[in-house]
Every structure is written in structure tokens, then in C-alpha cells.
Amino acid sequence: MTYLVEEKDGFLLVHLEGDVDLSTSPEVRKLMLDCLRKKPQLLIDLSQVSYIDSSGVASLVEGYQLSKSQGSEFALIGVSEAARSVLQLARLDKVFPIYDSLAQRLQHGSI
Amino acid sequence: MTDQAFQAVIEVEDLVTYYGTRKILDRVNLSIRQGEVMVIMGGSGSGKSTLLRHLLALNKPASGSIRLYGKDIGKYSTRELQTLRKRMGVSFQNGALFNSLNVEDNVAFPLREHTQLDDNTIRIMSRMKLEVVNLAGFEELMPAQLSGGMIKRAALARAIVMDPDMLFFDEPSAGLDPVVSADLDELILKLREAMQVSVVVVTHELDSAFRIADRIIVLDKGKVLIIGTVDEVKNSDNQRVQNLLNRRAEDVEVDPEAYLKRLTENLAGL
Amino acid sequence: MLIRPFIEGVGEKTILAVEEAGYQFLLLMESLYWLCLGPLLNQPVRLHTIAAEMIKIGVLAIPVVLLLSFSNGVMMAIQGIVTLQEFDAESQVVPGIAYSVTREFGVLITAIVVAGRSGSAIAARIGSMQMSQEVDALRVMGIEPVRHLVAPIVLAMLVMMPILTIMADSAALIGGGIYTGIVLKLSLGTFIDRCFDVLVVYDVMQGLSKSLVFGVLIAVVACSNGFSVSGGAEGLGRATTRSVVMSIAMIVVADMLFTFFLSR
Amino acid sequence: MQETKILLDICFPAQPDSLHEMRQQVADVLTSLGLSYDAWHPLVLAVDEASSNVIRHTYQFDGNHQIELKILLVDKTLIFRLHDDGDRVDTEKIIPKRRNQAKPGGLGLHFIHEIMDKTTLIDIQGEGNTLEMVKYLQGQDAR
Numbered sequence: 001m002t003y004l005v006e007e008k009d010g011f012l013l014v015h016l017e018g019d020v021d022l023s024t025s026p027e028v029r030k031l032m033l034d035c036l037r038k039k040p041q042l043l044i045d046l047s048q049v050s051y052i053d054s055s056g057v058a059s060l061v062e063g064y065q066l067s068k069s070q071g072s073e074f075a076l077i078g079v080s081e082a083a084r085s086v087l088q089l090a091r092l093d094k095v096f097p098i099y100d101s102l103a104q105r106l107q108h109g110s111i
Numbered sequence: 112m113t114d115q116a117f118q119a120v121i122e123v124e125d126l127v128t129y130y131g132t133r134k135i136l137d138r139v140n141l142s143i144r145q146g147e148v149m150v151i152m153g154g155s156g157s158g159k160s161t162l163l164r165h166l167l168a169l170n171k172p173a174s175g176s177i178r179l180y181g182k183d184i185g186k187y188s189t190r191e192l193q194t195l196r197k198r199m200g201v202s203f204q205n206g207a208l209f210n211s212l213n214v215e216d217n218v219a220f221p222l223r224e225h226t227q228l229d230d231n232t233i234r235i236m237s238r239m240k241l242e243v244v245n246l247a248g249f250e251e252l253m254p255a256q257l258s259g260g261m262i263k264r265a266a267l268a269r270a271i272v273m274d275p276d277m278l279f280f281d282e283p284s285a286g287l288d289p290v291v292s293a294d295l296d297e298l299i300l301k302l303r304e305a306m307q308v309s310v311v312v313v314t315h316e317l318d319s320a321f322r323i324a325d326r327i328i329v330l331d332k333g334k335v336l337i338i339g340t341v342d343e344v345k346n347s348d349n350q351r352v353q354n355l356l357n358r359r360a361e362d363v364e365v366d367p368e369a370y371l372k373r374l375t376e377n378l379a380g381l
Numbered sequence: 382m383l384i385r386p387f388i389e390g391v392g393e394k395t396i397l398a399v400e401e402a403g404y405q406f407l408l409l410m411e412s413l414y415w416l417c418l419g420p421l422l423n424q425p426v427r428l429h430t431i432a433a434e435m436i437k438i439g440v441l442a443i444p445v446v447l448l449l450s451f452s453n454g455v456m457m458a459i460q461g462i463v464t465l466q467e468f469d470a471e472s473q474v475v476p477g478i479a480y481s482v483t484r485e486f487g488v489l490i491t492a493i494v495v496a497g498r499s500g501s502a503i504a505a506r507i508g509s510m511q512m513s514q515e516v517d518a519l520r521v522m523g524i525e526p527v528r529h530l531v532a533p534i535v536l537a538m539l540v541m542m543p544i545l546t547i548m549a550d551s552a553a554l555i556g557g558g559i560y561t562g563i564v565l566k567l568s569l570g571t572f573i574d575r576c577f578d579v580l581v582v583y584d585v586m587q588g589l590s591k592s593l594v595f596g597v598l599i600a601v602v603a604c605s606n607g608f609s610v611s612g613g614a615e616g617l618g619r620a621t622t623r624s625v626v627m628s629i630a631m632i633v634v635a636d637m638l639f640t641f642f643l644s645r
Numbered sequence: 646m647q648e649t650k651i652l653l654d655i656c657f658p659a660q661p662d663s664l665h666e667m668r669q670q671v672a673d674v675l676t677s678l679g680l681s682y683d684a685w686h687p688l689v690l691a692v693d694e695a696s697s698n699v700i701r702h703t704y705q706f707d708g709n710h711q712i713e714l715k716i717l718l719v720d721k722t723l724i725f726r727l728h729d730d731g732d733r734v735d736t737e738k739i740i741p742k743r744r745n746q747a748k749p750g751g752l753g754l755h756f757i758h759e760i761m762d763k764t765t766l767i768d769i770q771g772e773g774n775t776l777e778m779v780k781y782l783q784g785q786d787a788r
Contacts, residue, residue, distance in 0.1 A: 021693065021697070053690060062378065065378075082686060085686060086690060086756075196520075201521045208515075224522070
């Protein structure tokens, strides 16, 4: 798995690519929590995620809850087919805010 | 149809029950006729197992009544109820075979308790029932040595050993693979044919229900959604019935906030 | 502000305890009913189940009961002699041991051993039958679970507890006798003779009557805990532990009451 | 008699890093049966979750152990057997908490039970645990 963090339009974008599984989810978790400490508006781009398991999903849940408790934003964008089916299985597809892209998020109103 | 065919062996009227303060069954009405296969359906927590326990007089209703052969269960004396129960055969979800007895002794148990028959007669009768459920040759095995399907069949043999008028099944296909469960359904139908018994089956398996039922009662959160023939239920325009038939669609409505809270409760740093 | 929940808690616990005691009393009454009237109603309590319970509860407990009682006799002799030496009355150790063993310790040790061995085993057996719906299966077959499961245990307790108690009494007296014999140069025969001199039937009967009560206590406590099992393997473990702790506690408290009324 | 085909029989180190390779192999086997992505992806997920559980709970991330994976096809039934040589696991622990009550750690188990038709700890080898997961291929292509 590789990742890329960029700032765009007032959001902090984390692009994840590859497999988020038991070997990589600790890294993803740390990355997200580090980002959230700066209290940004965080968008996680899952469009290039080819595989995600329960530990990966758990990391996303933790990130989302932390963002809620500190009043910042946390959303998923461009969820890949692989990630979407796993989120559905976990019944979390209705829990996370999910957008197709950054553009769609921007249409939805300002930060 | 003659009057005979419509005679109700079990009548449930306005049955209400609670578990603690939670209402489990809410004004359930139902009658089961002589010789029919009635399937009780519903998702988990719909109250279907509780309804079965009431039909078996294992639980007492909070209000309403259950009549067996026209008489309120509550009005039967202990002795009458025991006599009545000799006419009822029950196959529990996990078989409920006596673990300390082998297959044959399990099947023979009701005969040994209730009859004065010679032990040889009892053993022959038990083996005949084992033959019916295709378990001949397994008499000596202990319940722990049987597979899931065999346990259910042994339990069925025990349930029919007294030649009952009523047969009750709790989730006959639970935990079985489709082929074995279809076999068991066949067996239930065969028995109904041969012994003219009334059959009550609690199940959440659609395939099985449609295969064996004369009529189906669908419960949802303790209330009766529909009672009718297989076709009536299939063609019902009630949305909840359709959801149940198409399953998954609605099986759990997730409250996002509550779900997230459950997942992250008591975690460090949140 | 904390007082109200506290009082509510106490009230709730009290109601539950009364309910449970009532249930246990009912179990006992029903068992006695089936034992007495079952044969007339053509629903006898089966002899072979009674025999099986007697072996499990009684016969298999003999070695432990003997060992513990013997050791207890020796300990009482040691302590008795040390204490009585201060008053130059060590010869009085014989009646001391004889009274306390027959009235008190023989039966107490027996009861505790049986509670530990059978109390947990019975609760576990009935509990797992409850969990696997075997108890329901009995009921829907028209077989009263109390008649089939509880009555044989109650009867076995009523028969085996006095027998075990007599064995325990004898083992303790022999233990005490051997030690006293070595220290005070008394032959075992003399010791036993002097025991019988001081003991009256009343003393032995006191122990035996207690043994009946304790046996019934163990039986109903274990059975009621077994029947009320819920919540999987963990619940089963809880019920067995609770059965042992509760029956031992009840035995000791009941024993105190007995002693209070019978020995003063 | 039904024919039993062994589709895969591998051993891999119980390390998070080896999961990727294992998933690849399982995916290859399942696609070769003609299963669609929607059909095989959940199965791969379930096997991966079960392996993750072994690595996490049974071996506690001690990577010196091995995990054995067998995939069998009996008629139209897929059987996944995952064997480890760790301490015995309590059967109760592989039953997921009641629906709707999933905790983060139980999510993987929840997946397995949602995806598979039957999941049992079976006793076929003397030591360790063998988890058997069964999936009936109904109406799906299984050549």
C-alpha cells in the first residue's frame, strides 16, 4: 500500500492506494490520527484501494469518531468497488459521509 | 370441505406475552386444523419461538388463551396435561437428545416412561421408528457421535415414537446443508401422509416453508402480519411480508449514530 | 441521594432471595410428593436412577470423607490434649472428641465434601440439560422434570448422608483414638469404650438428623441453580460455583442454628 | 459418491505481510471456477479475516508459525479449511456477538459469518485449530 497526502481547497486529502489489510492498517490508522490531530477537514480517497479488511474499516471508524468528537469533518471519497462492498457488509455505508469526489463534496456546501 | 377437515386442534386467541417488561407477542390469533402443516415464520426476535413454547404449554400467557382440543390449556389439570402431552411429539432445535443415553434408548425413553410394554416390544418399536427416519444401524451411537442431520432425525424418531396426533418442529433446517434439510422436509411430509398428524413448524427458512406448508403465519415484532396459504403469502402486497420474503433488504435498520457509538464506546483516545 | 438506590437494591435482592427460597422449598415438596405418590399414579421415581445417584453422591464420596474425617479426628486430639494439659485434664480429651465429632464435625465435614463434589456436579448436569432443552423435552413428553431429575437426588441424599456421616464419625473417632493412644498411652479399645460411655444415642441422632437436613439443602440448592441456568457456558460455570458456595454457606448457617437450639 | 477436488493446499507464514500473496492465490483459484468478482471478493475477504484472526489472537503476531489453507470443492460446495497449531480456541469465541452489537474486534467474525453459509471449528487433527468455512455455490458457475 502507498499513500499520498495533499492539501486542496481547504481540505486535507489522503489518497490511499493498494491493499489495506492487517499488514498496512496500523500505518493507515496512525496516518489518519496524525492528520486529525491538526484538526483539518479530512477526506479519505479510497478510489485506488484494491482491498480493505475489517482492521482497515476499524481504522476508518476510529478516525471518523475522533473527528466527530473534535468537531472536524471526516468523509470518504471515490470509494472503490472493493471498499464499498466491505463497507456494505459492515453496514457502515450509511454511517460514513461518502462522496464521489472532491468536486461533489465542494458542491455540497462550504466547510 | 367437510366439518371434520375444519376442526381446529389448536386455537390461539388474543395471546399476549411479556419477557420482563418487553412485549414479545401482541394479540396473536391462530387456529391449526386437524391434519394440516402450519409453518410459523418470522425473523429473529419476531416471537416465533415464544409462540411455539406457548403452544407446547411450556410458558404461561400474560393474557389471552390457548385451547388444545377445544379446552383452555390453563384449565387442564397437571395429570390431564401429561396425558395430553403423550399425544404431542416435539423435535427441538438442537434435538435435545438425552446426552447420557444412546440413540435407541433416547427413542425408547417415552415408551419406557409411559407404557408397561415388555422391553423387547419397546426396542422393536424404537427400531421401527429409527427405520422410518433412516437411522437403522445407528442404535448404539451416543448423541455426541452424530452429525447435525442425524441428531434431528433421531429427535424426530423420538417425537413420533408414541404415535402422536400433533408434531412440533423448532427450526428443523437450522444448521443443516440444503440437501439434508430438503430430505428432512420430505420426511415431515411423508409422516403427515402416513400418520395424519397436524404439524407445526417454526422456521426462518423460506425454501423449507414453501415446500412443506399448507398455511403460513408470518410474525413480525410479536404481531401477526399474515396468515394464509403459500400462494397467498407469496402474493401478499404487504410490504413487510415482501421484505421478509426478499430478505436482507430490511433485515436490520441501522441507526448510524447509535451504531458508530457502539463501535467506538470506551476506546482510548476518543 | 444514594440512599434510595441502596434501599431499592436491598429490597430487590430480598425479593429475589425469598423467591428462590420459595422455589427451592417447592422443589423439595414436589420431590417428596413424587417419591410418596408417584408409584400410585403409575409415575414412579425409577429405582435405577436412584441407585445411580446413590453411587455418585454417596459411594464415590467415601474415600474423601474418610480421609478428611480421620485427619480431623487427629487434629482435634492434638489441639484437645494441648489445651487440656494446661488444666491437667488431658484425660477429658476423650469425651471432648466424642461429643464434638458426633454432634458437629462428622456431619459438617461430610456435608461440605458432598456439597463440593455433588453440589457442583448436579448443578452442572441439570444446567447443561436445561441449556440443551433436554428439560423442556422431558416436560413436553409428559415427564415431570422434578420427578425424573430431582426426586432421585433427594432420596439418594436422604439415604446416603446419614450413612456417610456414620462413617465420618467412626473415622474421626479412630483418628482421635490413635493419636490419643500414642500420646496418653491409651489403647484404641479403651478409647472406644470410653467414647461409648459418654455418648448417648441423642448425640449421634443429633448428627444424623442434621445430615438429613444438610443433604436436602445440597440437593435443592444444586437443582434450583441448575434449572435456572441461562447464558451459555459462562452461565453454567456461574451456576455451578454458586451452587457450591450457596450450599456450604447454608449448611454452616443451618448448623449454627441447630447447635444453638439443640446443644445448650 | 461425490467427487472431492482439492483446489488449493498451501502453507504460509503467519505474518501480516504474507496475506497479500495468499489472497492472490485464493482469488486465482476462485476466478478459475468462473466466479464473478462479486462472488469471489467476499470469499477472499472471509479467508483473509480468518487468517488475520489467527495471526492476531492465536499466534499474537508471533510470525514464526505457519497457517495451512486448503480449499476443497465437493459437488457445488466450497470448503475452506484453515489450520493452525496454536492453543485451542474456545468455540464460543468464534460465534459473533448478537447482530447489531458488533464491536471493532468482532467485525471480522461478523464478515465471515455474513459471507459463509457455515463456519465451524472442527476436530480433525490432534493439535491446534481447524476452522472450516463452507459456502454453497447456488446458481453460480462452478466448473
